[in-house]
Ligand code: ADP
């Protein structure tokens with residue numbers, strides 16, 4: 001009986017996003033399974049390429065003569081499981097992606113490339129005694145040595161360490177007194193961590209753990225104020241899982257920015273913690289992946305891609321700081337980690353804990369509808385008080401002729417903390433020195449030659465484009481009118497650092513932003529140095545808003561809250577509320593009271609006033625009203641079709657054509673609005689012009705797919721010139 005396979009080929013071309021049928025040759029038919037990675041001849045030249053077996057069947061209706069056969073099977077066991085197939089379908093449906101894109105996040109290239117277990121040839125004792133001509137003291141001595149270290153050292157290690165004769169070892173091996181075996185070597189480094197001892201949970205934490213473990217609803221929103229000890233709750237849940245031999249996954253927004261989380265988990269659970277993130281080498285990734293697959297490791301801390309690890313018996317997923325934007329992927333499939341976790345929970349019954357001090361509007365809304373269970377930690381551990389927050393009107397400072405970056409109040413507070421030898425964090429969510437350079441005489445703005453964006457001046461003497469990275473040496477003459485009135489506007493963290501050093505010359509200052517943390521480990525170095533009290537002031541971008549717990553920080557200053565408030569995005573208020581609360585939460589974590597000063601030109605804004613009173617519910621009530629009246633998520637969906645091309649005119653024509661067709665398709669549908677086509681807010685990045693169409697309203701997956709199919713059909717002819725990208729409920733609309 002012949003056997004056939006439906007496969008997905010590993011190729012990016014649009015046309016191949018479907019199953020291709022291949023015959024399974026007799027020699028492979030006993031071995032092949034659904035989920036296997038194989039190689040198949042493909043295309044006109046019959047070059048063999050990689051493919052994945054999605055189905056196996058014995059009845060074949062089509063034209064038999066043209067069918068090709070599978071060339072080989074790549075791995076011993078299938079890479080994709082039954083659950084993976086459900087996940088692939090879920091992602092295709094929800095994120096409008098191709099089969100191969102879904103497969104690639106589940107089995108990343110790194111896993112395939114690193115797909116070899118590194119082994120070393122260790123020497124083991126066989127149990128046999130020496131006999132005949134080998135029964136001599138010098139042989140006995142070496143055998144005894146191997147007996148005592150059986151399975152530990154390689155031949156060369158034995159020679160090096162114990163200075164024994166290579167000849168004798170060779171003879172022992174040859175005559176089977178000892179044997180050579182492969183031992184798996186783990187490529188993950190085994191740095192030691194300081195022990196982080198178990199704490200006795202307070203009443204709130206204990207009750208939270210109990211509620212979570214006993215909850216019928218497996219989706220839990222753990223809303224706990226900053227410093228309420230959420231991590232301790234996570235650890236307790238993990239221990240419970242380990243007792244039941246179940247695995248746990250702890251997701252963090254960005255591994256590099258959360259050294260404390262890793263420190264604590266490693267310090268508590270030791271070597272059995274795997275850390276999974278994008279900076280691992282292919283080999284390291286594979287080793288961790290393999291340890292998870294075999295069930296060897298039952299606790300993983302990872303960034304969003306770890307959600308796809310092949311856990312054996314998963315009991316718990318924690319998504320810490322669930323409101324963070326990094327949980328949404330910007331590449332196909334544009335999955336949201338929150339949603340994939342929920343899908344996994346439906347599949348396996350595992351508990352998902354979404355943790356945050358400032359939950360996303362979407363998640364909190366779901367608790368009100370009963371789709372998620374709300375569990376709260378309302379107090380800081382040991383009832384230390386939340387910091388006191390004050391919003392400072394910077395317009396008044398201007399009226400009082402204060403043109404510096406610091407209000408009088410913030411200046412005085414810094415001086416006071418320096419005197420008391422307490423630490424200070426100053427937050428400014430913009431890097432570089434000046435964000436805008438222009439000519440005062442003719443108005444010329446120094447823009448990136450490749451992007452529609454002003455360049456940022458950096459103190460190294462370069463103007464840098466933060467979108468494409470182009471750097472140009474700074475000039476003091478206007479390229480347009482040749483005047484010398486080139487002026488620098490808009491401050492970033494570099495300027496802030498300089499200003500602080502000028503105004504407080506005795507203070508020791510550290511800066512943490514993208515520019516100071518490019519080198520491996522530099523983030524950790526800055527973090528450790530501040531933790532050890534080697535600096536008084538830490539200046540930084542949103543990098544410093546997450547997960548840092550420094551007991552000696554008593555003052556947090558926010559230079560301007562307006563940057564995030566003024567973003568052209570429906571989430572700007574939510575972002576501002578979250579950012580201010582998170583940075584502010586770094587203050588007063590020890591025994592001393594914390595103080596937060598937020599400077600703004602828009603101090604009456606509701607995100608600031610509710611953040612000031614730490615009133616999340618108040619903020620939510622206000623924000624959800626707006627979302628409803630404007631028909632934004634969670635009340636409606638937004639689908640964005642982004643089109644980009646080097647050919648400005650061709651792009652415009654194509655966008656307009658797609659726009660006309662979408663409007664025609666939706667003309668009798670009064671539940672959705674189509675906006676655009678129009679140029680994006682940033683109309684060019686890296687020589688690519690950008691246009692978009694926005695579809696907003698109540699639409700389901702079927703409609704989204706129909707739109708997608710139509711857009712792709714219309715774009716087939718220009719596939720090489722115009723890049724198309726679609727996203728449902730994207731992170732930002734820029
Ligand atoms: P969150 O993540 O909610 O902001 P953390 O988990 O960082 O808070 O906890 C804040 C601090 O309180 C940490 O230093 C932690 O070690 C400590 N802590 C947490 N729970 C307890 C407890 N039950 N007893 C004593 N200290 C605790």
Ligand code: ZN
Nearest residue numbers: 439442478481
């Ligand atoms: Zn000029």
Ligand code: ZN
Nearest residue numbers: 448451465468
């Ligand atoms: Zn650029």
